[in-house]
Amino acid sequence: MTPTLLEEEKVFKDPVHRYIHVRYKTIWDLIDTPEFQRLRRIRQLGTTMFTFHGAEHSRFNHSLGVYEIMRRIVTKLEVLTEEERLLCLCSALLHDVGHGPFSHTFEKVFKTDHEEWTRRIIEGDTEIRKVLSGVSADFPKKVSEVIGKTYSNKMIVSLISSQIDADRMDYLLRDAYYTGVNYGNFDIERILRLMRPAEEQIAIKYSGMHAVEDYIVSRYQMYWQVYFHPVTRSAEVILKKLFQRAKLLYDCNYHFRIFPEPLVPFFKDGQAKLRQYLDLDEATVIYYIREWTREEDEILSDLAERFMNRRLFKYIQYQPLDYQMWTDLQGLFRDAGLDPTYYLEFDSPSDLPYDFYRSGEEEEERLPILLLMPDGSLEELSRKSDIVQSISGKRRFDHKLYFPEDRITDVIRERLGVN
Amino acid sequence: MLTEHAKVLFLLESVGEIVGRKKLQKMVYITQKLNFDFNQRFQFHFYGPYSEELTVMTEELCELGLIEEHQQDKGNYSVYQYAITEKGRDFLHHVHVNLGNILPIASKLNDSSSRFLELLSTVFYFEQLSREEVEEKIFTLKAKQNYSHGEINEAYRWLQELRQSC
Numbered sequence: 001m002t003p004t005l006l007e008e009e010k011v012f013k014d015p016v017h018r019y020i021h022v023r024y025k026t027i028w029d030l031i032d033t034p035e036f037q038r039l040r041r042i043r044q045l046g047t048t049m050f051t052f053h054g055a056e057h058s059r060f061n062h063s064l065g066v067y068e069i070m071r072r073i074v075t076k077l078e079v080l081t082e083e084e085r086l087l088c089l090c091s092a093l094l095h096d097v098g099h100g101p102f103s104h105t106f107e108k109v110f111k112t113d114h115e116e117w118t119r120r121i122i123e124g125d126t127e128i129r130k131v132l133s134g135v136s137a138d139f140p141k142k143v144s145e146v147i148g149k150t151y152s153n154k155m156i157v158s159l160i161s162s163q164i165d166a167d168r169m170d171y172l173l174r175d176a177y178y179t180g181v182n183y184g185n186f187d188i189e190r191i192l193r194l195m196r197p198a199e200e201q202i203a204i205k206y207s208g209m210h211a212v213e214d215y216i217v218s219r220y221q222m223y224w225q226v227y228f229h230p231v232t233r234s235a236e237v238i239l240k241k242l243f244q245r246a247k248l249l250y251d252c253n254y255h256f257r258i259f260p261e262p263l264v265p266f267f268k269d270g271q272a273k274l275r276q277y278l279d280l281d282e283a284t285v286i287y288y289i290r291e292w293t294r295e296e297d298e299i300l301s302d303l304a305e306r307f308m309n310r311r312l313f314k315y316i317q318y319q320p321l322d323y324q325m326w327t328d329l330q331g332l333f334r335d336a337g338l339d340p341t342y343y344l345e346f347d348s349p350s351d352l353p354y355d356f357y358r359s360g361e362e363e364e365e366r367l368p369i370l371l372l373m374p375d376g377s378l379e380e381l382s383r384k385s386d387i388v389q390s391i392s393g394k395r396r397f398d399h400k401l402y403f404p405e406d407r408i409t410d411v412i413r414e415r416l417g418v419n
Numbered sequence: 420m421l422t423e424h425a426k427v428l429f430l431l432e433s434v435g436e437i438v439g440r441k442k443l444q445k446m447v448y449i450t451q452k453l454n455f456d457f458n459q460r461f462q463f464h465f466y467g468p469y470s471e472e473l474t475v476m477t478e479e480l481c482e483l484g485l486i487e488e489h490q491q492d493k494g495n496y497s498v499y500q501y502a503i504t505e506k507g508r509d510f511l512h513h514v515h516v517n518l519g520n521i522l523p524i525a526s527k528l529n530d531s532s533s534r535f536l537e538l539l540s541t542v543f544y545f546e547q548l549s550r551e552e553v554e555e556k557i558f559t560l561k562a563k564q565n566y567s568h569g570e571i572n573e574a575y576r577w578l579q580e581l582r583q584s585c
C-alpha cells in the first residue's frame with residue numbers, strides 16, 4: 001500500500017516545535033474531522049489554569065505535537081514500512097481523541113474511560129473511521145490496537161506508550177511552555193537524533209544519556225511542581241464534589257433551573273452514546289456550572305460559585321492513619337452545618353519518575369529505557385546513570401486534607417491546627 | 420477516605436496472603452470484571468491487564484504499614500508476597516468496605532498460578548472479540564508464554580463458570 005501524499009507539504013506554526021509538517025493526505029483529512037476539531041475545546045491540563053494562568057492550551061495542540069515528534073522519529077526508522085509509518089502517525093495524532101471535558105475528574109465521578117471512548121471513536125460510526133478506512137478496511141482497528149497497546153508490533157506500541165515516548169516528550173515540553181515554568185525543558189533534538197531501533201523497542205545511543213537524564217528529571221519536577229500543585233488539586237476537588245452533587249440531585253429528581261440535558265447520560269452510569277459523548281466539551285460543562293451558581297440547592301450553588309470565581313479550598317498536610325482527627329472533623333463539620341461529603345476531602349497524589357525490571361525480581365510491567373553502548377550492547381539506563389538510579393523506583397506520596405477555610409468555625413480551625 | 424485502598428486490604432485479609440504482584444493485579448482485574456466494586460483503571464501491558472493505580476495503592480499501603488511486602492525466593496527468581504498487618508486490620512475497622520461475597524472467587528483465583536491468571540485475565544480483556552481473534556491475540560501478544568490450546572480452553576471454561584457463579 002502506498003499512502004496518498006498531498007500535492008505539497010502543509011505546515012502549522014507551533015510554539016513548541018516551531019513547525020508541524022503534514023505530507024500524508026490521511027493526516028490532513030483526520031485533522032479536519034469534527035471529532036478531532038473537538039479537541040480544541042478540551043484543555044490539556046484541566047484545572048491547572050487556576051494555578052498557572054497560561055495553561056489554557058488544548059488537547060488539539062498536544063495531539064499535533066505528538067504527531068510531529070512521531071513524524072521525526074519514523075522518518076529515520078528504516079525498519080518500518082510505509083504503511084507502518086502512517087500507522088504510527090495516525091496513532092500519535094489520535095491517541096487522546098477520546099478525552100472529554102476535565103477528563104480526570106469527570107471519569108472518576110461518572111465512571112467513564114477515555115481510552116474506551118478513543119476506541120469507539122476510531123472504530124465507530126465517525127468521520128475519523130471513514131478517513132482511516134480509506135487506507136484499508138482494517139486500518140481503523142490497527143490504529144485502535146496501537147493506542148490500546150494490543151498491536152502485535154511492540155516497537156510501534158512503544159513509540160506511543162513507554163517511559164520515553166512521543167506523548168510524554170510533547171506534554172512535558174508543551175506544558176512547561178504554557179505554564180511558564182522552566183522545569184520541563186530538555187534537549188529533545190538530541191534524544192531524537194540518537195534514537196536507534198533495538199529488539200522490540202527504541203534505544204538511545206550512550207552519548208545521549210545526559211539528555212535522557214534531563215528528560216527524567218524534568219518529568220519528576222513537572223509532576224511535583226505543576227501537575228500535583230495543591231491549588232490545582234483543590235480546584236479538582238471542588239469540581240469532583242460539584243459533579244457528585246449534580247448527579248445526586250438528578251437521582252433525587254431535583255428540579256434544575258435549566259435542565260442539564262447533555263450531562264444526563266453521564267448521570268445515568270454507562271448510558272452515554274458515542275454521539276452524546278462527542279457533543280460534550282468544556283464549553284458545555286462550564287456553561288452549566290455557571291448556571292448552577294444560581295441554583296436553589298445551596299451546596300451546588302456554593303461549589304459552582306467557588307469553581308467559577310476561584311474561591312478554592314485550603315489544604316493542610318495530613319497523616320491518613322489519624323482516624324480520630326478524621327472522625328472528629330466529620331462531626332465538627334456537621335455541627336457547623338457543612339456536609340463533610342462535599343466540604344472535606346482527602347487527596348494523595350503520587351508519581352514514580354522512572355522504574356525498571358531488576359534482574360532476578362518479579363517481571364516488571366514498565367518497559368525500561370535502554371542505552372545503546374559503543375560496543376553494540378544494550379544497558380538499562382539506571383545502571384549507567386547515577387542521577388537516574390537515585391530516583392528510580394522511588395515513589396513519593398503527598399497526603400493532604402482540603403476544606404473551605406472561609407466557612408469553618410474556630411473549633412474546626414483549632415482541630416485542623418490552622419490559624 | 421482511602422476507600423479504594425481499603426478494598427485491596429479487604430481482599431488481602433479475605434485470602435490471607437497473595438504471592439506475586441502479577442497475581443494481585445490479575446485477581447483485582449478479574450473480580451472487577453465480575454462486577455465486584457473495584458474501580459482501578461486497567462490497560463493492556465506486557466503481562467495482560469495492568470493497573471498503575473493499583474500499583475500505586477499497593478505501594479502506599481506498604482508505606483503506611485497496612486500491608487507487608489516480602490520477597491519470596493523461587494530459586495532463580497524472587498516474587499513479592501503480600502499480607503495484611505495488624506495496623507491494616509485496625510484500618511479496616513475504621514474504613515468500612517463491602518465487597519459482597521468475594522471470598523470464594525478470590526480464593527479460587529489465589530489458588531491458581533500467576534501464569535494461568537495472566538491468560539484468564541487476557542481472555543476477559545478481549546471478551547468482546549471472537550474466540551478465533553482472542554486466540555490470535557494470545558499467540559501473538561503472548562508468544563513468549565507459549566500457551567497451549569488446552570490452557571486456552573481451560574481459561575474459557577473458567578470464564579463461563581465464574582460468570583455463572585456471580
